[in-house]
Amino acid sequence: MKFSFTSLIRNAFSGHQDWGRQWRAPDPKPAYDVIIVGAGGHGLATAFYLASEHGLTNIAVIEKGWLGGGNTGRNTTIIRSNYLYDESAALYEHALKLWEGLSQALNYNVMYSARGVLMLAHNHHDVISFKRHIYANRLNGVDNEWMNLEQIKAFCPPLNLSQSIRYPIVGGALQRRGGVARHDAVAWGYARAADALGVDIIQNCEVTGFSRDARGAIAGIETTRGPIATKKVGVVAAGHTSVVMARAGLRMPLESFPLQALVSEPVKPIFPCVVMSNTIHAYISQSDKGELVIGAGTDQYVSYSQQGGLHVTTHTLDAICELVPEFRRMRMLRNWGGIVDVTPDRSPILSKTPIEGLYVNCGWGTGGFKATPGSGHAFAHTIARDEPHRVNAPFTLDRFRSGRLIDEAAAAAVAH
Amino acid sequence: MLLINCPHCGPRAEIEFRCGGEAHIARPADPSTLDDSAWAEFLFYRTSPRGEHAERWMHAHGCQRWFNAVRDTVSDRVIATYKTGEPRPTTVTSDMGAR
Numbered sequence: 001m002k003f004s005f006t007s008l009i010r011n012a013f014s015g016h017q018d019w020g021r022q023w024r025a026p027d028p029k030p031a032y033d034v035i036i037v038g039a040g041g042h043g044l045a046t047a048f049y050l051a052s053e054h055g056l057t058n059i060a061v062i063e064k065g066w067l068g069g070g071n072t073g074r075n076t077t078i079i080r081s082n083y084l085y086d087e088s089a090a091l092y093e094h095a096l097k098l099w100e101g102l103s104q105a106l107n108y109n110v111m112y113s114a115r116g117v118l119m120l121a122h123n124h125h126d127v128i129s130f131k132r133h134i135y136a137n138r139l140n141g142v143d144n145e146w147m148n149l150e151q152i153k154a155f156c157p158p159l160n161l162s163q164s165i166r167y168p169i170v171g172g173a174l175q176r177r178g179g180v181a182r183h184d185a186v187a188w189g190y191a192r193a194a195d196a197l198g199v200d201i202i203q204n205c206e207v208t209g210f211s212r213d214a215r216g217a218i219a220g221i222e223t224t225r226g227p228i229a230t231k232k233v234g235v236v237a238a239g240h241t242s243v244v245m246a247r248a249g250l251r252m253p254l255e256s257f258p259l260q261a262l263v264s265e266p267v268k269p270i271f272p273c274v275v276m277s278n279t280i281h282a283y284i285s286q287s288d289k290g291e292l293v294i295g296a297g298t299d300q301y302v303s304y305s306q307q308g309g310l311h312v313t314t315h316t317l318d319a320i321c322e323l324v325p326e327f328r329r330m331r332m333l334r335n336w337g338g339i340v341d342v343t344p345d346r347s348p349i350l351s352k353t354p355i356e357g358l359y360v361n362c363g364w365g366t367g368g369f370k371a372t373p374g375s376g377h378a379f380a381h382t383i384a385r386d387e388p389h390r391v392n393a394p395f396t397l398d399r400f401r402s403g404r405l406i407d408e409a410a411a412a413a414v415a416h
Numbered sequence: 417m418l419l420i421n422c423p424h425c426g427p428r429a430e431i432e433f434r435c436g437g438e439a440h441i442a443r444p445a446d447p448s449t450l451d452d453s454a455w456a457e458f459l460f461y462r463t464s465p466r467g468e469h470a471e472r473w474m475h476a477h478g479c480q481r482w483f484n485a486v487r488d489t490v491s492d493r494v495i496a497t498y499k500t501g502e503p504r505p506t507t508v509t510s511d512m513g514a515r
Contacts (some may be wrong), residue, residue: 112430242464253460255437256489300435301418304466305492309417311431344460 003107022188023195028202031229032060035221036236037207037244039063040072041183042361042368043236044190044201045376046383048106053377054384059199060230062223064206064240066188071238071368074338076261076283076295077400078274080117080178080368082137082144087394087406088347089140094391096177102373108189110181111288116273117178118147118156120323122167128281130173137175156273158324166323167280172289180274180285180293183325186372210248210358218357233361234383239304239339241362248358253400254341255348257298258308262335264327266290275323282319292330294320298340298366307337327348334369340365345405350379350392359383360397418487421497422507424479436472438462440504466490470504473497 001007001020011019034050036043039061050056061067079099081092103109121127130146137144149161152172161169191201202225207223210233220229237244239256281405283295296316299308313335321328343349344364348371350361361379364371374391381389387394399405418430444450444458469489473494474482485497486507496505 164514199488240466242462243466246465251457251461253456253462255462255464301471301489301492302438302464302469303489303492305490307492309430311417341464400460401452403452 022192023186026200026202026225028060028062028205028225028228029058029200029405032200033058033230034232034234035059035228036061036234037221038070038236038238039067039187039191039201039203039236040070040092040236040366041068041186041190041320041372042238042379043234044068044187044194045372046201046234046236046361046379047201048190048194048197048377049377049380050384051194051199054380057198058385059194060228061194061201062205062207062221062228063201063203066203067191067201068184069106071338072183072187072372074261074336075183075369076193076285076293077180077183077369078117078178078276078283078367079112079181080143080175080274080283082117082119082173082175082178082384083142083408084133084136085406086140088408089137089142090373091348091378091391091395092371093140093142093184094378095371098373098377099181100177102181102186102189103310106189107192108185108192110185110189112179112181113288114177114179115285116155116174116176118152118273118275119173120159120275120277120279121170121171121173122169122279124170124276130171134173142175143177144173144175144192147174156271156275158271158326159275160323160325166192167319167322169323172386178274180287182288183369186369190376207244208247210355212355216355218355232359232383233294234361234379236361236379238362238364238368239284239341241341241360243304248355250353250355250358252360252362253344253397254363255302256304256339256341257301258303258305258337259298259340260296260308260313260335260337262294262296262313262332263287264292264294264330264332267292267330270326271324274308277319277323279320280322282316282323284320284324291333292327294332298342304339305337306339340364340368344400345407346409347406348375348395349397350375350382350388350395351397352382352386352388353397418492418494420473420485420494422475422478422481423497423499425475428475428478432475432477433479434474434476436474436482439470439472453478467493468507
């Protein structure tokens with residue numbers, strides 16, 4: 001079933017009662033060519049690109065809960081590619097280029113909105129650092145530009161530009177192609193498109209172990225719905241990667257932390273772009289429903305509780321209230337936490353592992369949503385050809401041994 | 417917010433403390449003999465268990481002393497705290513990665 005203007009008209013006349021199922025709910029087959037563990041955005045995108053670009057259609061995506069129910073459904077949907085180092089800029093720009101045509105490619109409206117991501121500078125050191133980022137980005141073909149206070153006032157009028165507040169805004173860096181997308185639609189769009197190509201999406205099925213052949217290579221997985229044979233497994237389990245990989249006997253250079261977000265009551269359009277402040281730990285945008293979407297920092301301890309301390313969100317709201325004083329009387333409707341897997345250098349791992357046939361895509365930390373299409377695209381290439389794509393070649397698991405780290409600790413708006 | 421029982425000062429709110437990550441990672445006794453894999457294990461590889469986790473905490477806004485705690489990473493409940501140098505106490509349940 002293809003979504004089109006004519007299908008919309010036809011279904012309008014039948015009272016919208018005849019829309020078909022978006023994807024099947026198949027039972028697991030005894031064997032697959034590739035199994036992806038984790039049906040979040042990255043896992044579903046991997047399956048979709050394996051099927052659409054590498055001709056592998058005997059694929060299953062195994063999900064412990066329901067698809068898109070982890071960090072894909074919990075993040076603040078910010079998309080940008082203005083990372084400092086060449087390796088990161090190439091990876092995130094690869095993703096941003098795919099975002100630009102994604103709704104057409106999937107025949108599903110992911111509501112990608114290039115409304116601009118404005119990163120605020122509050123002191124001399126921010127200014128120096130952001131200008132360095134801007135020049136580095138331009139050399140890599142990534143758009144990013146310096147904004148003075150008058151330009152900021154024109155671009156985002158609600159911001160408080162008073163120079164007498166505790167951390168006054170002194171300028172900013174704007175990536176105009178950055179923005180937001182509808183997070184659920186990304187998971188659903190990839191699921192629907194992958195399913196149409198024959199991929200089995202098996203929900204409520206947890207991986208409990210891995211079986212190996214005589215050489216030690218992957219021979220299959222054990223699940224709560226029985227064993228499934230396969231020679232290639234891609235683990236895309238986000239915050240639970242350490243737990244899944246421990247079942248294959250591998251330790252990981254990862255720690256899992258809670259990361260919180262919250263939304264306000266919906267109001268009329270007031271906030272035109274995404275605003276981030278690394279210095280005072282706040283990021284904010286307004287959803288198409290009118291809610292303010294606000295991201296807080298990570299808690300300081302390892303946890304799988306999917307909740308965090310109230311003092312962390314309070315700290316972020318202090319910053320928001322000073323940046324945009326008219327939000328002081330807004331009521332917050334919901335808050336929640338996701339579990340993010342953080343690497344020592346704050347860059348992701350898209351890599352082969354010491355076990356033949358086992359691949360891992362993890363370590364996206366607090367900023368994985370923006371990379372969803374590029375991550376899936378590069379990881380599919382890595383699995384299908386048993387060698388990395390150009391953009392993910394530096395993001396190996398081995399870099400923690402060789403010392404070729406990609407230190408993006410300054411890239412996140414989140415303290416961690 | 418966690419309630420943490422500092423072994424020197426008693427129960428205090430989490431905002432008085434700073435978490436220092438996984439505990440009982442000993443610095444190699446003879447660093448010059450380590451190969452790259454062993455250094456990577458020491459510097460970067462962590463357990464990150466779903467269940468009980470031994471971790472270092474510092475009472476930054478109190479006695480400013482480091483100590484260790486065992487905490488359940490699913491419920492976030494602090495199960496035991498103990499002074500640096502003391503062995504990890506045996507606790508009742510442990511399901512390291514079993515769920």
